[in-house]
Amino acid sequence: MKFIIQRDKLVQSVQDVLKAVSSRTTIPILTGIKIVATEEGVTLTGSDSDISIESFIPCEEEGTENVEVQRAGSIVLQARFFSEIIKKLPMDTVEIEVQNQHVTTIRSGKSEFNLNGQDASEYPHLQQIEEQNVFRMPTDLLKNIIRQTVFAVSTSETRPILTGVNWKVENHELSCTATDSHRLAMRKAKVEAENEISCNVVIPGKSLNELNKILDDTSEPLDIVVTENQVLFKAKNILFFSRLLEGNYPDTSRLIPSESKTDITVTTKDFLQAIDRASLLAREGRNNVVKLATLEADTLEVSSNSPEVGKVVEQVQSNSIAGEELKISFSAKYMMDALKALEGNEIQINFTGAMRPFVIKTLHDDSMMQLILPVRTY
Known part of the structure; x- marks a missing residue:
């Protein structure tokens, strides 16, 4: 040679x-x-x-x-x-x-x-993949979908299936879900396919992270081929194969509340910065907890208290608050991850009580959703 x-x-x-x-x-x-x-x-x-x-x-x-x-x-x-x-x-x-x-x-x-x-x-041969289940989407859309879901996979090997992202395709719609059982990220998008395809697979989060690093940010279409135990991403001059995780992904639809008791809309940037400041005094590790309370006149109070360090209280003007008054505690890190993943200047948060999971969405966009489980602080 x-x-x-x-x-x-x-x-x-x-x-x-x-x-x-x-x-x-x-x-x-x-x-x-x-x-x-x-x-x-x-x-x-x-x-x-x-x-x-x-x-x-x-x-x-x-x-x-x-x-x-x-x-x-x-x-x-x-x-x-x-x-x-x-x-x-x-x-x-x-x-x-x-x-x-x-x-x-x-x-x-x-x-x-x-x-x-x-x-x-x-050198081991790469499997020849039969291209029956093929769908395609723009590369930059795929990169966005990965960014908006993969951070929520579990890092613990106790439930290996949760270290992956669940990809389902039905009626030309791809739905991607990741959860570590404390939070959940979901994103939907339309895909193109020659024929009617349906699949339900779990792709390791690690694979998707590596794929994201390689792909160029272009609108060029990219083919995705799914088989029983492998997925292949075909971009221009690059083939990326990943094994799939074995097992059944849990049914996450039961986690998502169908009604809400308190609805808040708030400017994403202001809210993210307030949570970020409050988390400065929230103890690192498991107790990185901030509290959120609704006050009069559409005002929110974000606070954090760490006995050894001190406390922080900040008021944030929301765009609207509807429903019951609320006091809730949650992980600052999870909230910041969720807010960074969502696109749009304004978000809506739907609460169903202090101990129930709550949903964060971009206003007027149902294609993505973040869900977080609150923390008991008493």
């Missing part, structure tokens, strides 16, 4: 596939990056058997030459060393050549490295 490639293209591709490479794998060859050169271009693959990422660099793209392949072939190179080397090479182009016994020469300007490679045929 021998090819000459634009260094910046190679660096970008290596950074992308590196996100799937783990140093703690039980399969030694997976600590490497697989490189395959053909007449069409160069493909790089990284995998930790949970996530696999494939990045393709075409020989020519929009009239610019990225790669000149002089001899087709393949090799697996140690990811850690290979990525460090190419980042620090002196020139804009890199020549990579595989010699005998998989020794690979990397040349750029007057710099030359020899790396011991491994036989690419020993």
Whole structure:
């Protein structure tokens, strides 16, 4: 194998596939990056058997030459060393050549490295996915959906299914739900599909976070293929495979209150900043609790009290308060996460009592919802 490639293209591709490479794998060859050169271009693959990422660099793209392949072939190179080397090479182009016994020469300007490679045929094959359940959406919409849900997954392995986001597709609508049993984030969006598809899967939160880092913020459409145990995201020149979590996701619809006793609308930014200030004195960790109370004249009181540190009280003017008066306590962190995930200048919060879950939505937009369970403070 021998090819000459634009260094910046190679660096970008290596950074992308590196996100799937783990140093703690039980399969030694997976600590490497697989490189395959053909007449069409160069493909790089990284995998930790949970996530696999494939990045393709075409020989020519929009009239610019990225790669000149002089001899087709393949090799697996140690990811850690290979990525460090190419980042620090002196020139804009890199020549990579595989010699005998998989020794690979990397040349750029007057710099030359020899790396011991491994036989690419020993690298596990990516599953060929049957493309029956396929739907598509703009890339930037997918990035938003991930950002607005994935933060609410559980970080505890006691219930592994909750470390993922539940994706359901029905009637060309995707509904994504994440919960750690103390809070819940939900986002819905229309998707395009050739035929009537329905699926109900749980994608690991970790996979979605990595996917989000790789995707460009464009409105280019992206294909999503779902099988029994895997999901594949197909963007331009990037394939991202992730295993699915096994098991049934809990029915979260029962958590969502159907009626409310107190409804508050408030400017998102003002409310977020007040919660942020109140949380400064809320003790770190589990007790990061702030209290919210309704006062006369559509005013809210946000307060926090920490016996060792001190207390803070702040009044926030709401846009409207309807229903019963209310005193409630909740995690400042959960509230701030929820407010940052919602879009829009104004939010509505619906309460059904001091010990019942409450719902936060953007005004006039039902496509996203956040739900938080209050905290007992007495």
